[in-house]
Amino acid sequence: MTLRITSANNPRFKRVRSLGGTRKPHREEHVFLLESPRAIAALEHDRNGFGRVRELWFEEGRGLEDRWSGSFEQASRFSLPAPLFSRLTSVKNSQGILAVVEYMPPELRIHDRQGRYVVLDGLGDPGNMGTLIRTAVAAGVDAILLHGPCADPFNPKCVRASMGMLPLIGLHRASEECWMELERGGYDIVGLAAGEGENLFETAFPPCSVVVLGHEAHGLSSEARRRCSRMVHIPMRPACESLNAAVAGALAMYATRRV
Template sequence: MVLTSLENDKVKALVRLQQKKYRDETGTYLVEGEHLVEEAYKHGSILQVIALENMPISYDCDILYVTEDILKKISSLENPPSMMALCKKEENHEIVGDKILLLDGIQDPGNLGTMIRSSLAFGVQTIILSPNCVDLYNPKVIRGTQGMMFHIPIIVMDTKDAITYMKQHHIPVYGTNVVNGVEASSLTSSEKEKYCLIMGNEGSGLSDEVFALCDRNLYIPMNEQVESLNVGVACSILLYELGR
């Protein structure tokens, strides 16, 4: 059976998932495109595959066939993919390992996606998002992670609670600041064994309160004309150094 009416209640419910409010209410979200559907399937996150009529689907799961118009309406993309999936959110609460990235108030979905991808590349074991970060299940974030969000625990936790956890577990907390900072490349192996790197908001950086709780500040040497790097780039370079 192929769903053809844009007014169908199922379609309306899927369209609403573009809004965080409905993702939160239902505990579900959408992934778009074959690659992300495959990653979500391997991870066991899929409730239903949504596919263009007549498309052969090899996954063993519930499938909803729809028209191109419906895909267009559900998708966040200008050129909608021929396959999407409705997924259930994962409830991670446990911090795993002692190589941690803590993101405090990151607002740009592209930046968050990029940092998740780089985290996996350079050996981060848990990513912590403060509650005021952009929603992990925002379609642009999911696209930016290139599916890597399914390969690493990502939890939402208050920044100060997270820092308290690090102090209790003797994990050094690194902020980023040139003032009183240590050049990232000069860290010794033992200083890179365990870490919690904190990256702050794109515009305002870390608050004074959070800075006061950091054990050290790291910095990346650069041309004086440049005030700062893109936060996704800065984070990735620091994780690259911490992972070496």
């Protein structure tokens, strides 16, 4: 059954609209909006995903309720007139559907013998965070570990930049226990830093590897450096001081596939 909402004062409408805001205190923890039909459909078909669709919101007059009638049977459904729906979406040419998704990652388990992880150490920009999440899914990274004060991965800008990939990878805090487990497991913990250590493209990575990426402006924190077993750098022409954090992270993630 689809409930029709016609007022912007409706409490349900206000709650969902708050999920699209960038102020974290106004958003429910680990809950976010997905606006891509392809990303929403992926949650139904990918059994390894960590997202549960709690609600589906439709723009009236586009025939979408019938098209999605057999999907996410446990989700609550709502329809809105076009002017109201446009106040929920951040997409200029919306496709008329929104999903309210709850992120439910499993407990972190560090793999034995073989595993690839990425640590984001104080990464501050939600756009970079989302792009790195998308790249990590594409590159087959096992999980992303957040160290220090990072951007909120559930920030709408991050969710958009991830292209809906957020529910397809585990996000965890890099706790002291987590670092110790990586060290006990013999993981090669490699920090990416400008001009330091080996050339990224000339170094070998073992089957158990961790790439640590730092803050966009300040680089790796002293704590993260202490955890690293070695450093690598991306070679660049002298005129170029650095690369965008998401670009550098993408190069590093794919470099670890060369085992």
